[in-house]
Amino acid sequence: MTELNFKGKEFVYNHHLAVPFRPLVPHPEKGIGPVALDGNLVIHGDNLHALKALLPLYAGKVDCIFIDPPYNTGNEGWCYNDNVNAPMIREWLASNPIGIEDGLRHDKWCAMMWPRLRLLHELLSDTGSFWVTLDDNEIHRARMMLDGIFGESNFVACCIWHKNYSPKPSAQFFSDDHDYILVYAKDKLTWRPNMLGRTESMNARYSNPDNDPRGAWKPGDLSARNYYSEGTYSIRCPSGRLIEGPPGGNYWRVKEAKLWEMNRDNRIWWGEDGNNVPSIKRFLSEVRGRVPQTLWEYDEVGHTQDAKKELISILKPEKAEDVFITPKPVALISKVLDLATDENSVVLDSFSGSGTTAHAVLEANKRDNGNRRFILVEMEDYADKLTAERVRRVIEGYPFKGSQRTELLRERLNWKAISNAGDLVHKVEAIENLHGHEYDRIKKEVKDGELIVTGEKTVEERTDGLGGAFTYCTLGDPVELDKVLTGETLPSYEGLGAALFHMATSHALDPAKVREADFYLGAVAGQHVWLIYKPDLDWLKSPESALTLSRAKEFAATAPDARHLVIAPARFVSQKMLAEQNIPVEFVPLPFALYRIDRS
Template structure:
């Protein structure tokens, strides 16, 4: 096995697609490129040419696709001082542009997310703020967030007077949703909050990315508890939550727990020994040839279905139910017959409906009150207007996750971290072990405060407060050491440029300038880089999650990081010793991979070559960075 260099860019999705195409159709490649004429022949009748077809198109779509395919050269730098239980927690909060972050998560979290909930900008002409360059590359983000010198990116509002009102919103959403789909498990599901301004475009966009067959529902959320009488035309009382899945063949929602109100509908007025029951209509609107007959009650009164309706069962079946005392004729025995349904026989839960009332899942005023309770604002102008109540997101968690399945939940438009708060609350209530990843752009608040400068600061403050609140009210039965112990912590990361100098593929024509450039890259570690920062960049780009188990070992007097129980060894020492390499080769259990800094060999090519050969002989994958 030859020595390899660890790629310092995010996963190249275009290369992955081409590799998959090569695996399926090797015959369509000529001189390393796809020959479309051969591809058409290979696909045969599946190709349709020269016809206009239904689809979604907008100004800038091709550029959005190119932006999606562009690799990120950034990294996620850990911030332990802002975290809680950094060493042990599996919850993550990332401060940064979500497009770059989603690219960086592709390798480590591909097919790992069980549920996504996002509350993206609604494009109302007020809160849809974005850089003028919608691509939001790493360089633009670093300037915007103050990590690099130079003018900040100008922020604008996407007003309807802009001719590209809808196009810019679609350009922003397309690559993010595409990348999000890659992260979902086969039985994963995504919920997207939206209003009337873009719900039609969102549906069309998600049909293209997820497939029409994977649309599940358009939920209506009653977001206000009283009408807005100041509205010019209609009081807008609802938002939508659009639901798509990765694969509709394998996904089913959980049943909602039966409520006391639902069970209260069951009673036992006739003292039936089969316990409490509720009655249901025996007629239906659909014409049924065998559903046209007359029945007689115990009191002798006859009944037929109302005009336009029919009995939903055959007469013979009706007699069987009557014999089994499952027909209810009313207390006096002379009412229209109804079917008795026993509580013991119905599903032990309720199928979710598409209308969610504020009394069940909360409203906007409740959400703002909740935010103010958990975040201490110095200025009320900084309180977010579009925050969602945790009860709403808890309903989604109940439908889409399993308490003890260690499900991973992602929100990459995190805002005030309502999703993180909801995960913590739901785990508290049902003893679950769900984990969250939240991503938020550090968008500046209207008025800077002592502790709060950005929306990301609000999110971190809220999670801190929620954890403190849950610790104060902890339930001993759910917080025992071991199985069922709650994760009351979160790791904070921030999007930054790589810890390593990355060659951009271009070189100056001047020989003298090229020589200077090569000297600069002889030491590829950027000034100010920390071991912790390098460690997590290597983990992420080697395909390990940000919550991977990290253990420090001392081998030959040098510090070695053992990842996931010796799955990977990482050496970040200034100079690696020959004895260190020798002891790693005989270490038990044997690591599967070994990564070291290329500069650690300090120009000793013989040691590097020997290490490469010895690692190969011991079946250890060796790479440098």
């Protein structure tokens, strides 16, 4: 596989391993509802450190990752701030922010993204998917990095988002009217996107001319476009007509034996007179849904102009410039959620910006009574006053007086749309039937060559909130394990245990399995993990904190056929004695830095 090389890659390749664990510190007054680290989260802090902080609880548990990183246009003013111990990288820190004249801006972008993508990959579940929006500045480099991290075989699609509904008047050569959405699976063999709903016009193409008891069907082509070695036979129709195979005749897409097997099951259509080229009957009852396409139009997933208007209507800033400059439409992320989540999925956005992902998750839960959870990470100062504030207002409702409008359909009136006017009318009628009760009126208008359908609701004082809760967190001091025994840092039992459990097993700690009084953390793949620890320096220096023979026997007795890993400040029993007595216990000294596993 072709590999992407960039300046600084050798210094950042395993930098995610050197990033210290930092605990999540809740701020109850800034969230809504009780503190719950296993619920919705908004985290203020460097996203590299935040992702490392999430590993102990969420490694391998995130179902959908959506990120909208800096596009690196040269005009965003983003900074490279990673604490990489290399002279060249140190020089980069002095040249912030990164602008259009920076000859290394693409290298810096890759160096910034690489360790974050490594951690995101580790957080993603085996059946999860990863989505990232970009434009032409970095799409090609991102594709090569993701091929290297996820594996080229796990690339799923590159979707095109048509984000503007009119050309940019400032464009010099072409108006850039689209962005990209790269899609990768953790394992493409186990992941499939959800099927989309079918329209009435799609279903209307099915009929039942032969009164098949399985219901309506439509013919599917049996001919193969290209050579197929087992599809080179001739076919005799029920009427007696012979349809020649190659050379000069048809190739078929199924084996001959399969064709006649399907014919016996009445799944082959020969025409009413039995003289047609055969086709496969595809039954509507067996159609799962509509396969998603890679072209996403703004009338379906929103556009940039309306995304900013929506954000302004929620936050009511004194000046429009005070809000996030490039928010994504809720409809765009809703489309991702429709394709990539179910009612109980965990959704992560580590470049959360204006908080659109949380808004989309809350809307999705409202629609289907789901229990999706969001995790947002934002490092900028506006994490509280913009990102979290939007989430608060969307949950609780916000002051508003006037007509609240929600765009339900935007369709360009080209010749194709006019030719299928009946389909368009059915689409509008379906919207009215589905959403009419939610609004005071459904407005339909044609403007600038587009049909726009809008739901309008008169609001006198405030909008209705979507409901929900979230916990607002910052990042605590690093858990520097080699300083535990000096007393410089004494994290909580669960905080230290979560970090050690993940480092030892590469899995997230399940807080429900922890028994602090018994020094038990949990089990993975037949191995039980124990931590003899209390956040008390005098206790840590006492004999009570050591692994003894009797304690080892107690631990092993809980699961005699399993392996047991015991982390403790000291031990009064040798590994040799444990082996001689067939006690399946392995001692690991605390600090765990002496036993750190490199999983690169």
